[in-house]
Amino acid sequence: MVAPLEPEDRGTMKQRLHIRAVLTDSHFLVPAIVFLAGITLLIVMH
């Protein structure tokens, strides 16, 4: 669990923990992987 971010948290460890929480969230990973697959397909087709 990460504490909510405040404006003064920019560049701090707390912000890095927040970014890590987002990047390791399955709700982010699944659409991100789908996006990468989709954009790859688009580039190959073009």
Add this chain to the structure above:
Amino acid sequence: MRERSERVSTQPQVSSAIRVQSRHGLGVLCGIGAGVWLGAAEAPTKLVNTGLSPYAISLCMVAGVFTARWSVPTLLKGTRAVFRDLRRNTQLIPFAILAGMLWAVANTLTVFAIRDVGLAIAFPLWNTNSLIGILWGRLLFGELKGASRANVAKVVLGTVAIVAAAVMLGFSTMHFGGTHAAHAVDGILAALGASLMWGSMYIPYRKAYLSGMNPLSFVTVFTVGELATMLALVLAFDGGVHAAVFHSPAVAPMLFWLFLGGFVWVVGDLFQQYATKYLGIGRGIPLSNTNQLWGLAWGALVFGELAHANTAHRLLVVGGSLAMIAGALAVSTAVATERETASTHEAIERECERYGLQHEQVVDAFNGGPAAANENRREWWDWLILACAAGVFVVLALKARVPALAMHYGWAAVLTILLVVSAVVCAVGLHRRTRFA
């Protein structure tokens, strides 16, 4: 005495059931409203006939969506509330941008799918996106978990009926011909890719609302991701800075129609967002996918697209329309049971636990409760933004050229009235129940 204590103990259950019913009713209203508006969004684009590339057309329409976001939605909730909401939920900003990026790439893939296998094959494939939505809803958010068998059957069969009906209605306006065998695999992959991307786009939608974000805030960031990605695609694949969309004299006279399409789309998408919030992906998305019915109504009644249809095409229209209405009825009547509602609350708890959110605040925002509803103050700059957005539309309207196209203005008036009525009914429902929270 015992009777009284029984009455007291059942009271919270009764009020909870009423709350669930009320949320469900509001969600169904928004899902149907989304279908009406998203179906009408294509109508203005039928007036565009310039020979520009699909990338250019998409970019202009997305620019219209971006501008339109600062029109009516700014009236509903001031920018101060939207930016406060975004500051409170900074973790959701990448999710909303990602959703916009998914939309833009999926939309472009459909262009390749049509090129390689034709609309007749591509269209049914990408229309399965609501089934993908149901799958992600079940796997990632526990939707339909604990639902009664009857409700699962209503949602799944209702969605299949809507997908099948969309395909039938799509076929009724298609012109067959030409072989595409050489690139068939590419085209099928592109159509399936678009379906997967649109179906996965609903993951960020649902996550945002389980975290208590307001749909108007989500759409604000979504349109930024959408516009930036579409611009990048034009620069990468459509001639870079020399692309016709930036220089062609044919662009200015048709921009108004594409912006108008964008405006209609953004209103439809907002209702779709509220439907996802109050019903979940599994029920909300199939309902908004009834847009095919309304798109066909505009095409057939206003633009005369079925004027030369044979009996088989007319039967497809009647059968498709009936199947879509039956599917929508099935999904609409699948009210979540208490066990299913409990799994939604588990999903909310997961968000609170992961991102340190205030549980009570999130539940209040999720339910459109009083705290979330009391943030509608508009400032002087909101009126300025609104005036600028409206000004863009007025300037483009003055430059617009009305193409010489046979149109039935009587039906256009009827469908426009229906459009306005559906928006008013949804808006009144959202205002009374949640103040657009």
